[in-house]
Amino acid sequence: MKTTLIQIYYGLEKLEALRQYRNDAQINEDMEGVLQALYEKNVPAEVQERIESAGNI
Template sequence: MKTTLIPIYYELEKLKTLRQYRNDAELNADLEAVLQALYEKNVPAKVRERIESAGNI
């Protein structure tokens, strides 16, 4: 599966504070989980199935 970088903007002080409680690997995993949930919520099941059966995911 190909991946891509998604740059986002976030307030620096909030990110610094968050990093006191979560390391970068944990933050990345959390963000990936949120994106997956958005994907599943917004992309119809039939479209997801077609993409998955084509081997793209």
């Protein structure tokens, strides 16, 4: 499946504090998990299945 870059605005001080406890790879992994949960919650199952099927061709 193709991927794309997502950029968001977030408070610099908050991000710097977060980086004291998590490295960038961990933060990225966590963000991917949050996006996946949003996807699963909001995209109907039949659409998810169609997208997954198209990726397996």
